[in-house]
Structure formats: C-alpha cells, structure tokens
Amino acid sequence: MNPVTLKQIAETLDISIATVSKALKDYPDVSKKTKLLVKETAELLNYKPNAFAVNLRTKESKTIGLIIPEVVHHFFSSVIKGIIARAEKKGYLVIILQSSESYEMEKKQLDLLLSKRVDGILMSLANGTANFKHLDDLISQEVPLVMFDKIAKIVNCSKVIINDRMAAYTATKYLIDSGCKRIAHFRGPLLPQNSIDRFLGYKKALSDNNIPYDPSLVYICECGERSFEEGKENAHKLLEDHNDVDGIFINTDLVAIGAITEFHRIGVKIPEDISIVGFSNWFMSSVISPTLTTIDQPGYEMGKEAFKLLYKEIKRRKENLPIKFKTVELETKLIKRASTRN
Amino acid sequence: MNPVTLKQIAETLDISIATVSKALKDYPDVSKKTKLLVKETAELLNYKPNAFAVNLRTKESKTIGLIIPEVVHHFFSSVIKGIIARAEKKGYLVIILQSSESYEMEKKQLDLLLSKRVDGILMSLANGTANFKHLDDLISQEVPLVMFDKIAKIVNCSKVIINDRMAAYTATKYLIDSGCKRIAHFRGPLLPQNSIDRFLGYKKALSDNNIPYDPSLVYICECGERSFEEGKENAHKLLEDHNDVDGIFINTDLVAIGAITEFHRIGVKIPEDISIVGFSNWFMSSVISPTLTTIDQPGYEMGKEAFKLLYKEIKRRKENLPIKFKTVELETKLIKRASTRN
DNA sequence: CTGAAAGCGCTTACAG
DNA sequence: CTGAAAGCGCTTACAG
Known part of the structure; x- marks a missing residue:
C-alpha cells in the first residue's frame, strides 16, 4: 500500500520531479522523448496521482x-x-x-x-x-x-x-373532467414548498371549476417511511368522515398505492366509486392494479x-x-x- | 471562498501554527488557557480543517x-x-x-x-x-x-x-409443497454467481422431490433495465411452449411482476393456474395484486x-x-x- | 508548555 | 528543454 509517487518515477529515470510532472501533463516545453519515457515508466509502475496533493495545490x-x-x-x-x-x-x-x-x-x-x-x-x-x-x-x-x-x-x-402547482392543477382538473364532483386531497407535510404548491394547485382547480373548497376533505401525510400505511389510514378515515367523495388527488404515489390497497380491501371500486390520481410516477404505479393515474416527475x-x-x-x-x-x-x-x- | 487556515488563527493569537494544531486536537502538552483561546478563535473564525492537507499528512x-x-x-x-x-x-x-x-x-x-x-x-x-x-x-x-x-x-x-442456493431451494420447495408438479424457472444471466446458485437451488429442490429436471422450462433474463418487460415476454413464451406448467420460481421480483402482469392480461389465474415465487422482496411485491410470495433479501x-x-x-x-x-x-x-x- | 523544522506529493513561476 | 525552489495546509518528532 505504498503508492508510486512522482519522485519514484523521477529517480528511476534520473530526471527531476518537475519534469516528470510536466511530462505527464503534456506541457509543451518538455521534449517528446522525455514525455514518452516518463509516460511509459508511469504506466509500468502503475502510477496514480495522489489526489490529496493535487487538491491541496489546485x-x-x-x-x-x-x-x-x-x-x-x-x-x-x-x-x-x-x-x-x-x-x-x-x-x-x-x-x-x-x-x-x-x-x-x-x-x-x-x-x-x-x-x-x-x-x-x-x-x-x-x-x-x-x-x-x-x-x-x-x-x-x-x-x-x-x-x-x-x-x-x-x-x-x-x-x-x-411546477408543482400547475401539475397538481392538471391532476385535479383531470378528475373534474372525468366527472368527479367531490374531490379530496391527501397532502404532504405543512412545511415543504412542494406540498404547499400541490395543495394550492388542487384548490385553484376546484375554484376555477366552481367546486367549493372543503377543508375537511384535506388530509395530511408525513410522506416519509410510513407513506404506504398513511395512505391506508387516510383512505379509511376518509370513508368514515364522508360518504360522497368520488375522487382523490394524492400528494405521492406511494400514499396513493396505500389508499388503493385499503379501498380494495374494503370493496370500494376504483375508479367506479372513487377515482385516484397520484404524483411522481414511481415505477410500481404502472404495475399495481388498477394502474395508477399520476403525474410524471422527471x-x-x-x-x-x-x-x-x-x-x-x-x-x-x-x-x-x-x-x-x-x-x-x-x-x-x-x-x-x-x-x-x- | 478563502477558508480560514491554522496560520490565520496562529497570527490572530500571535502563537505558532504547531501550537494551534495541537490545541485543536487536545494534545496534553498544551496549556488549558491556550486551548481555550485557540478553540474560541477557531469557532469565531469558523475554521474547518482542510481535508486535503490532513489527508496528505495522515x-x-x-x-x-x-x-x-x-x-x-x-x-x-x-x-x-x-x-x-x-x-x-x-x-x-x-x-x-x-x-x-x-x-x-x-x-x-x-x-x-x-x-x-x-x-x-x-x-x-x-x-x-x-x-x-x-x-x-x-x-x-x-x-x-x-x-x-x-x-x-x-x-x-x-x-x-x-445463501442464494438455499433460498432458491426453499422457494422451489414451497411451490412443490403447495402442490405444483411442473415448475419453470426464470433465471438470471449466466455469469453472476447469484443466478447460478439460484438455478442450482431450484434444480436441487426438484431432484430431491423426484421431479425430473426439464431444461426447456428454464428461461433466461438479463434482469437489467428491461426486467419487467422480460417477465412479460418470458411469461408469454412459456405459455406458448408449455401448457402444463403450474408453478414458476423467478430470479427477481421485478421479472416476476412482469410475468404476473402478462398472465393477468391473458387471463391466467394466479395462483390457481400458476403459482409464482419471486426473489428479493422489493417493496412493490407487497402491493401488487396478487401480492407476491418471495424471498426476503436483507x-x-x-x-x-x-x-x-x-x-x-x-x-x-x-x-x-x-x-x-x-x-x-x-x-x-x-x-x-x-x-x-x- | 511552546515553537522551529521537516515533510506529505504535487504544481508552477522562474531561472538557466 | 530541464530543474531548483517555493508553497498548498496540515501534523508530529524533537529541541528547548
């Protein structure tokens, strides 16, 4: 574990360290012959520049x-x-x-x-x-x-x-266009700009389409490790709280998949009873059943x-x-x- | 972007660089007073050791x-x-x-x-x-x-x-125990030890249970970016080649999910017509339908x-x-x- | 308890 | 075309 240094190359060839350094970096003021010699030797000795030294200098x-x-x-x-x-x-x-x-x-x-x-x-x-x-x-x-x-x-x-807001708007609008009248939103945490923007996009789509905004239809998720469980829990809560919801725009695919799983278990039909749009287009959204409508995030x-x-x-x-x-x-x-x- | 160095601390306090270095590292041969002074100044100046120099030395x-x-x-x-x-x-x-x-x-x-x-x-x-x-x-x-x-x-x-071989053995054995008589295997590429071992585990489970090994039941996947598609393709091919397969042990969950998707599309019932065991326990295996029996890989x-x-x-x-x-x-x-x- | 000195492995301005 | 020298920012054996 004693890596080769410029010094060793210099000694082998009996030239100076400076010349070795310059030869290796193809400085114009080194003779072709020396360059060749140096490069061969470096190769032979398996020389690798010491990054620390280089970094320290440069x-x-x-x-x-x-x-x-x-x-x-x-x-x-x-x-x-x-x-x-x-x-x-x-x-x-x-x-x-x-x-x-x-x-x-x-x-x-x-x-x-x-x-x-x-x-x-x-x-x-x-x-x-x-x-x-x-x-x-x-x-x-x-x-x-x-x-x-x-x-x-x-x-x-x-x-x-x-543009989280616009994407959320598009997602919600799509639910509206497909006939949903009472649309819930599972949003992300309060702090991050994304979940705020997605929420605002949802709200704007409702108001632009004369659907009254009802805060009791908005559920919060941490969207962390428990995303999938949160989806299930919120889906469950939603059904307890409301019997007229026919669409949900959900902050994240994984939460949406949790919701789908819970609805599936209870016997709520998707999309017949409730339509769902997720966000992110995780790979698994294309393989679950039903496959999930979502926003692709590149x-x-x-x-x-x-x-x-x-x-x-x-x-x-x-x-x-x-x-x-x-x-x-x-x-x-x-x-x-x-x-x-x- | 001119980060603070030991030298600057030394100059501010009018002591030597060596002492500053030692004080910061709590060497026993530096006075308490000096240590305190040095540490305060370092804090004040927002000193961060230069990793390159440290690395070069150490x-x-x-x-x-x-x-x-x-x-x-x-x-x-x-x-x-x-x-x-x-x-x-x-x-x-x-x-x-x-x-x-x-x-x-x-x-x-x-x-x-x-x-x-x-x-x-x-x-x-x-x-x-x-x-x-x-x-x-x-x-x-x-x-x-x-x-x-x-x-x-x-x-x-x-x-x-x-232990890929043992895990594959367990997976295949489970298919046998659940009544499968004709078990296919979608294996990984030829080179990696894992896919060889999983294949060998599959083979061993068959022979230990008096099921003849039939090479025409073994399909190869790259298991790379196209895993999901490969699953679909192999599932399709399998049905064309054989009409009596009732179980498949698949090298990777994602390929298995592809297979499930294809079977689903064609109308083959899982597990009634064909049982499937995957490998890896990807999160999505627990949310697709039917959920996928698999080997959990930590x-x-x-x-x-x-x-x-x-x-x-x-x-x-x-x-x-x-x-x-x-x-x-x-x-x-x-x-x-x-x-x-x- | 403090500091001068050497050195880690490189780069580069400068002299010859 | 080649090389001596300084220096990047640190650590540490050594002297005092």
Whole structure:
C-alpha cells in the first residue's frame, strides 16, 4: 500500500520531479522523448496521482456533495443516477449523504461536505427544514450550491424544479373532467414548498371549476417511511368522515398505492366509486392494479440538469466570471391510467 | 471562498501554527488557557480543517468508495442506505459509483476511486464481470475491499452474502409443497454467481422431490433495465411452449411482476393456474395484486455488515495487525403471500 | 508548555 | 528543454 509517487518515477529515470510532472501533463516545453519515457515508466509502475496533493495545490477536489432526504426512494434514486451519470462525464465524483428529512442532520451533513472541501453542493431540502441560515452561510462562503425538487424559494442560488402547482392543477382538473364532483386531497407535510404548491394547485382547480373548497376533505401525510400505511389510514378515515367523495388527488404515489390497497380491501371500486390520481410516477404505479393515474416527475433529468447548473457555476467561479443564478423548470406530464375514468 | 487556515488563527493569537494544531486536537502538552483561546478563535473564525492537507499528512481520507451495478433499484438503494448509515457513525464519507452492469465501467470506476485514495472499497459485481484481475490487483495493493451480494468466490477478500442456493431451494420447495408438479424457472444471466446458485437451488429442490429436471422450462433474463418487460415476454413464451406448467420460481421480483402482469392480461389465474415465487422482496411485491410470495433479501443489513467488515479491516491495517478475511452469510426468509397456494 | 523544522506529493513561476 | 525552489495546509518528532 505504498503508492508510486512522482519522485519514484523521477529517480528511476534520473530526471527531476518537475519534469516528470510536466511530462505527464503534456506541457509543451518538455521534449517528446522525455514525455514518452516518463509516460511509459508511469504506466509500468502503475502510477496514480495522489489526489490529496493535487487538491491541496489546485484547491479543487473534483468532488461534489449531494444531500437528499432519503436514498431508498424511486424518485431520489433516479435523481442520483442522473447526477452521477453527468458528473462522471466531467470527471467529478459524488459523495452522497442522507438527511432523513431532519434539519439537524441536514446541517451536519453540510458541515461534513464543507470540511471535505467539495467543489459544490447539490441538495434537496429535508421536510424538517424551515430555517435557511445554513444555506445562506454556504452562499456567503461562495460555495456553489444548486437546489432541486425540494427547494427554498428564498435562498439565492440556482434551482431545478417542476411546477408543482400547475401539475397538481392538471391532476385535479383531470378528475373534474372525468366527472368527479367531490374531490379530496391527501397532502404532504405543512412545511415543504412542494406540498404547499400541490395543495394550492388542487384548490385553484376546484375554484376555477366552481367546486367549493372543503377543508375537511384535506388530509395530511408525513410522506416519509410510513407513506404506504398513511395512505391506508387516510383512505379509511376518509370513508368514515364522508360518504360522497368520488375522487382523490394524492400528494405521492406511494400514499396513493396505500389508499388503493385499503379501498380494495374494503370493496370500494376504483375508479367506479372513487377515482385516484397520484404524483411522481414511481415505477410500481404502472404495475399495481388498477394502474395508477399520476403525474410524471422527471427525476433522472432533474439530476442531470442540477449537475449541469452546478458545473457551470463551478467553472465560472474558477474563471472569476460573474454568476447568474438560474431556475430551470422541468416539464411534468399527466400519465392516464386505470385509476381514473375514461 | 478563502477558508480560514491554522496560520490565520496562529497570527490572530500571535502563537505558532504547531501550537494551534495541537490545541485543536487536545494534545496534553498544551496549556488549558491556550486551548481555550485557540478553540474560541477557531469557532469565531469558523475554521474547518482542510481535508486535503490532513489527508496528505495522515494518508487517510476517511472516505470509502462504493461500486454497485445500478442505483435505481430497491435492493441496492437499501444497501446504500445501510452503508451510509454505518459509515456516518464512524466518520466516513461514501463516494458512490455505478457500473451499469458493465465490466469496463467497473474497472474505470475502480481506478477513479484508487486515485482518490479512498480508505477502502465496497462493491457488488457487474453482470458483465467474468475476469477478476482488477480485484486481485486491488488486493495486492493492500486496498481494503469487501464484496457483497454479487461476489466472486475466487477473490480473496471479505464478503457479505446470502445463501442464494438455499433460498432458491426453499422457494422451489414451497411451490412443490403447495402442490405444483411442473415448475419453470426464470433465471438470471449466466455469469453472476447469484443466478447460478439460484438455478442450482431450484434444480436441487426438484431432484430431491423426484421431479425430473426439464431444461426447456428454464428461461433466461438479463434482469437489467428491461426486467419487467422480460417477465412479460418470458411469461408469454412459456405459455406458448408449455401448457402444463403450474408453478414458476423467478430470479427477481421485478421479472416476476412482469410475468404476473402478462398472465393477468391473458387471463391466467394466479395462483390457481400458476403459482409464482419471486426473489428479493422489493417493496412493490407487497402491493401488487396478487401480492407476491418471495424471498426476503436483507439489503439494509447487508450494507451495514459490509461497512462493518470494511471498517475493521481498515483499522487493523492501520495498526498493522494481521487480517483475516471473513464471509458473513445473512439470513433470508420466505415471505408467503397470495401468488402461491395455501 | 511552546515553537522551529521537516515533510506529505504535487504544481508552477522562474531561472538557466 | 530541464530543474531548483517555493508553497498548498496540515501534523508530529524533537529541541528547548
């Protein structure tokens, strides 16, 4: 475990370390002959540059950090995949940390990444995060930051999002158009912008179509580990509270699948008795029965886009060019399946 | 973006860098007063040690690398979660790379991690990997390596596995016990040890129960991105080829779900006409209909265990203690659900 | 208890 | 075209 260094190559060839370094990096002021010799020897000795030393000199780690609320999650794992695919192309490595939806964890992970001197940070907020000082600090330290999906509008950085409000509007409108008159909503937690926006989209669709908004039709889910159970529980509660609901727009597919499971158990027919629209288009939504109508959320693209923005920012900072923060909005689409009518 | 260094703290307090460094690390030979002063100043200035410099000196990166075939995958994302949970406790960061089941990629990612000087590597083999020189090289360079799930028996390192053969035996036996006489098998690719072992378990269960093995009942799947489609296709082919099959043991849940979907479409009743057992216990197996009988594969625990072994090896190497490679076998269990009889 | 010095492995401006 | 030298930010054996 004593890796080869430039010094060893230099000694083998009886030339200076500086020349070896330059030869390896194809500096123009090194003779072809020397370059060849050096490269051969490096190959032979299986030389790999010591990243620490390089980083220390160049102040670049070629590593970025990624903080997400939850790893075991179809959407976020798609995002991860998009990020590392893109990062790889540009020679960047990705350190992945999980906040588990906790504000404290999120801060801790951020600190870790900072002391690792990552070149930039990509993150999606924890549900528990209501205070953004840790992010503002990051920005004032000029650490490139791009937020995606679960963002804070207030924080001054680049972002990749979908239009949650519009998507929710579309979903609810679709229920209305297919004949639903009394539409419930299983919403996400109170804090995150997404669940607020989805709720607002739901509400707007109702009012635009002259359906009175009834707060007793709105149920809250944590949308965490218990999503599936929450779906079942809320479905059950809904039936106890109301006997006239004929449609539900649900914040997340997994909760929707819980609801479907419970309705199935009780004998409520979907979509005949109650139509359901989910959100996210998890893979399993296409295989359950009935298949779930939902909003497709492009996780892989979001990951790619987020890395792209981050990369640009890193590059511009290095060149001391001015930075303009950008918000990229990705398209969603309604995927019509069997849990809704027509 | 000009982070605070020891030097700046030293200058502010007009003491030496060495003392600052020692004070921060609570060396016993620094006065209480100085320690206090230094720590206060460090806090005030928001000092974070420069990881590159520390690593360069200590030759430790406190970072490990993880290479898996696929990120968007219930089992592997559970493994990731287990690994980063454990790593965090020990102050390690995790760099995640994806081989996409390709041998070339796997080698490339390994090289990347090596030049990053990670303290150790955790990996699960790509399906495309048939040659293990890259791993042997790693080991001869004394880089701590732990393989999990998709391992190479030949490679001399610690491993975390399940008993695929026994689990497959249990699964097949369960089909036999529930009355199936003619049992097909959708197996994985030819190379990986897992799919070989699962196939052998299937075969053994048949022969132990006096059911003749019929190679025409064995269908191969790539088990990659197209798993679901492969399930559908193989189910379809199976019905064309044979009209007497009453049970299938399938290499992976996702393929099984594809098969169920196709049978459902065609009108074959599960489990009445054909019983199905999957493998892995993906979350969605519990929500499709009928729910899928399967073998539970403990991904999270596997991740935790793999990190534990790696950590021990890293530690022992640092202390120059002898290393004994260990193979940990984790328990699986049969999850009985509605896709099989009784 | 404090500090000067060497060194980790590299890069790069500069001299020759 | 080649190499000596300085320096990135830290740690630690050693001297005082």
